[in-house]
Amino acid sequence: MSSTALPELPVSGPITSSRVASVDESTLPALDVSNLSKVFPNGRGIHNLSFTVERGEIFGLLGPNGAGKTTTIRTVLDFIRPTAGVARFFGVDAQGRPDVRRRVGFLPGDLTLRNRITGREWLAFQSRLKDSVDWELTNELGERFGADLDEPLRNLSTGNRRKIGLVNAFMHAPDLVILDEPTAGLDPIVRQEFYRLVTETRASGRTVLLSSHVLPEVERVCDRVAIIKAGELAAIEKIADLKSRALRKLEIRFAEQLPEQALRDVEGVRAVEANGSSAHVTVAGSIDPLIKALAQFEITDLISHEPNLEEEFLSFYEEGGNDEQV
Amino acid sequence: MTSRSDIFRQTLREQSRSLLWWSIGVAAIAGIYVLVYPAISDVFADSEELPTDFLQAFGVDGAADLATPEGFLNVELFSVTAPALLMIFAIARGIGAIAGSERSGEMELLLSNPISRRHILSQRAAAMLLSTSALGVVIWAVLASGIPLNVWPELSFWALTQASISLILLGWAFGTLAICASGITGNTGLSYGVIGAFAVATYLINGLAQSVTVLEPFRWLTPFHYYLGNDPLVNGIEIWHSLVLVAIIVGSYLLAVRSFDRRDLNLA
Numbered sequence: 315m316s317s318t319a320l321p322e323l324p325v326s327g328p329i330t331s332s333r334v335a336s337v338d339e340s341t342l343p344a345l346d347v348s349n350l351s352k353v354f355p356n357g358r359g360i361h362n363l364s365f366t367v368e369r370g371e372i373f374g375l376l377g378p379n380g381a382g383k384t385t386t387i388r389t390v391l392d393f394i395r396p397t398a399g400v401a402r403f404f405g406v407d408a409q410g411r412p413d414v415r416r417r418v419g420f421l422p423g424d425l426t427l428r429n430r431i432t433g434r435e436w437l438a439f440q441s442r443l444k445d446s447v448d449w450e451l452t453n454e455l456g457e458r459f460g461a462d463l464d465e466p467l468r469n470l471s472t473g474n475r476r477k478i479g480l481v482n483a484f485m486h487a488p489d490l491v492i493l494d495e496p497t498a499g500l501d502p503i504v505r506q507e508f509y510r511l512v513t514e515t516r517a518s519g520r521t522v523l524l525s526s527h528v529l530p531e532v533e534r535v536c537d538r539v540a541i542i543k544a545g546e547l548a549a550i551e552k553i554a555d556l557k558s559r560a561l562r563k564l565e566i567r568f569a570e571q572l573p574e575q576a577l578r579d580v581e582g583v584r585a586v587e588a589n590g591s592s593a594h595v596t597v598a599g600s601i602d603p604l605i606k607a608l609a610q611f612e613i614t615d616l617i618s619h620e621p622n623l624e625e626e627f628l629s630f631y632e633e634g635g636n637d638e639q640v
Numbered sequence: 641m642t643s644r645s646d647i648f649r650q651t652l653r654e655q656s657r658s659l660l661w662w663s664i665g666v667a668a669i670a671g672i673y674v675l676v677y678p679a680i681s682d683v684f685a686d687s688e689e690l691p692t693d694f695l696q697a698f699g700v701d702g703a704a705d706l707a708t709p710e711g712f713l714n715v716e717l718f719s720v721t722a723p724a725l726l727m728i729f730a731i732a733r734g735i736g737a738i739a740g741s742e743r744s745g746e747m748e749l750l751l752s753n754p755i756s757r758r759h760i761l762s763q764r765a766a767a768m769l770l771s772t773s774a775l776g777v778v779i780w781a782v783l784a785s786g787i788p789l790n791v792w793p794e795l796s797f798w799a800l801t802q803a804s805i806s807l808i809l810l811g812w813a814f815g816t817l818a819i820c821a822s823g824i825t826g827n828t829g830l831s832y833g834v835i836g837a838f839a840v841a842t843y844l845i846n847g848l849a850q851s852v853t854v855l856e857p858f859r860w861l862t863p864f865h866y867y868l869g870n871d872p873l874v875n876g877i878e879i880w881h882s883l884v885l886v887a888i889i890v891g892s893y894l895l896a897v898r899s900f901d902r903r904d905l906n907l908a
Contacts, residue, residue: 393748394904412756420752424908426745429654442646443753482749 342405344369344490344521345390350399352389360385360545362399367490367523372516374536375525376627382545383525384423387494391420403490416444419483423494423525425476427467433478434463437485446486455481458507473499484511491515493524497531509535533557533623541630548630553623559599560621567592569612580607647750647763652771655733659771663778666725670782673717674791681707709792710799710873713783718803718873722779723864726811730772731835734818737764738896739828742906757901761823765893768815776808803873809885810867814839816892823896826906863888 345367353359360382367373375383388394390401392408400407403414429436433456441447456463461477462470470478476499483491491512497505512522512535526532532539533553541548561584566577568591577586577595581603587594592615597604601618608616652659706712738761741747750760783800786792814835821831842862846869849855849862859865866885870878 388748388905388907391752393751393907395902412751412759413754415752416754418752420749422745422748422752424745425749427749428744430657431654439646439650440749440753442644443750443755445754 339405342402343367344404345523346402346405347386347390348400348402350386350389350401351397352385352394353397358382358545359397360389360542363540363542363547364399365540365547365550367521369489369521370516370519371537372512372522372524372535374532374539375523375542376527376529376532376539377525377542378527378631381542383527383542384494385545386542387423387492387523387525391415391418391492416446416486417489419486419488419491421476421479421483421491421493421496423498425472425479427470427475427478429467432464432466433461433470433481436467437463437478437482440482441485444486448485448487451487452481452485455484455511458511459504473501473504476500477504480508484515488520490521490523493522495526496524497526497528529624529627541627543631556623556626557621560623560626562597562601562621563619564595564597564601564604565592565615565617565619566595566608566613567615569614573611576607576611577604580604645763645766647755647760648766651737651764651767655767655771659774662725662729662775666775667778667782669721669725670717670779673713674782674786674789677709677712677786677791681709681712709786709795710871713795713803714868714871714873717779717783718807718868722807723810723867726772726775726807727814727839729775730768730811730815731818731832731839733768733771734765734815735822735828735831735835737761737768737819737822738900739822739826739831739906742826743828743908745908747905748907751905758897761819761897761900765816765819765896768819769812772811772815773808776804776811779807780804799873799876802877806867806872806877806882806885809882809889810863813863813885813888813892816889816896820892820896820899823900824903826900826903 343366347363347365347367350363351359351361353361363382363386365373375386377383385394389396390408392410392412395409400409402408403418406414408414427436431439437452438447441452453463455461456477459477459480461481462474463478463481465474467475467478476496480493480496483493497508500508512524515522516537524532524536533556536553538550538552539556540550570591572588572591572593574586574588574593577583577593582597582599582601583595583604584598585594585596595604706715738747741750741764747760751757780801783795783804784797787795787797787800817838818831818835821834822828825831825834843864845855845858846862846864849859849865859869863885866881870876870881872878
């Protein structure tokens with residue numbers, strides 16, 4: 315345990331004067347990772363990661379397989395011990411303080427529930443360990459995910475087992491939910507339900523940290539993303555900022571001759587593919603200069619596609635080159 | 641942090657079916673000895689043919705001892721079969737308590753709750769001690785039934801009880817040694833290898849030391865000496881022998897706590 319004085323978790327019951335921390339607990343971030351390193355004997359691991367997950371946000375850890383997402387989560391949760399640095403939940407160093415996990419829900423990336431007991435029995439056991447039994451919420455979550463709570467766990471398929479794991483992560487309404495590859499193995503319908511639940515969690519002021527190697531997922535639900543590359547933090551970005559920088563494809567049909575050169579000269583235009591009187595134009599960042607430039611021509615049609623973040627993300631991995639694709 | 645016995649009770653519940661089968665098996669094996677003793681005690685009474693050294697290795701001074709219930713039970717049950725069964729059971733439970741649970745991913749899920757590693761270890765150790773005791777009690781009960789059934793009316797109930805306690809202590813010692821090995825390594829295969837080798841080596845040393853003089857001093861290093869060295873079925877428990885076993889239990893438990901608390905979980 316760290317020897318520095320740390321603010322106590324709020325506890326039910328009388329609070330002694332020594333317990334009243336000078337810092338207002340409610341202003342502390344849900345998770346504060348500071349210079350965290352975990353280097354394994356083979357040299358792999360995570361190196362000097364620092365990031366903060368603010369309350370009420372959905373934070374993504376994005377990276378290819380083997381980048382260190384799971385190692386980060388396991389170190390943060392005190393399953394493995396950091397070689398340097400510290401992770402604080404709501405201001406409290408997680409190491410040696412299991413009580414902080416009362417406010418945390420967790421879904422492991424590799425969920426191997428092979429017990430003879432049913433999902434309901436297992437969830438009952440887990441909720442006793444969390445000191446929080448809320449069957450109304452638990453049943454509601456089970457129904458939303460279509461989880462079969464009455465079948466022995468070992469008879470369930472991987473996807474159905476993960477549904478039980480998701481119920482376990484959310485059933486005590488934790489202030490912070492940490493999910494390692496939450497949608498792996500889920501069918502598209504359950505995946506949609508999961509995205510809704512995560513968004514609702516944020517709406518209720520609670521926090522979600524999820525890891526993923528699937529870009530569209532991160533793009534869809536996360537507010538911010540930490541991009542991890544070979545155990546190091548490549549960037550922390552707001553999804554909105556990435557989108558504003560991202561390449562957007564526009565399809566423009568002109569009534570007259572295509573003003574190809576005029577299009578190429580517009581700020582932000584990266585590429586023009588001419589095809590008769592129509593053009594596919596790729597724009598980086600704001601499309602405003604292009605729209606203003608187009609105003610002097612007669613346009614018959616204008617189709618804008620969703621910005622594609624893939625290239626934005628890949629640019630973080632281009633150096634080095636031998637990493638897996640995002 | 642929870643201070644309740646949820647993990648203890650859940651561990652026993654999930655292992656109850658296996659414990660039931662083990663109990664039935666152990667009861668059947670002990671029952672066979674109760675059934676066959678009247679038939680073969682007469683045979684052994686006249687026999688002088690078994691080599692003395694061989695018998696000494698099993699804690700029997702002469703073939704005539706086999707004609708007594710104590711000698712018969714020592715040779716047939718308390719020297720090999722009963723300790724082997726209890727040790728295999730306790731070692732498997734001890735390794736499953738930590739390393740097996742890590743390998744299955746169960747430990748990660750348990751530790752995502754507001755509970756400490758020490759808490760999990762204490763509850764799992766308690767479950768191992770209780771279920772190992774249950775097997776010892778089954779053996780004791782089946783053998784004790786031979787007294788009112790006139791199989792061995794001369795067998796001392798109190799001596800049998802003491803021998804059974806000594807047997808349970810041996811099971812506990814190997815169970816906590818297994819917890820210790822898996823608490824240190826987090827590796828089921830390595831734990832089985834280390835504890836298995838230790839069990840076989842110390843068993844052989846203890847057995848051979850009774851006839852091989854060079855090995856005599858090493859008897860003091862084997863848990864088996866403290867289990868059967870005083871021949872509890874005849875002489876009762878030697879209290880400091882039992883205290884040595886208790887010391888092994890407490891020491892290896894504390895070492896397990898210390899190691900498990902500090903190391904990384906062994907996760908896939």
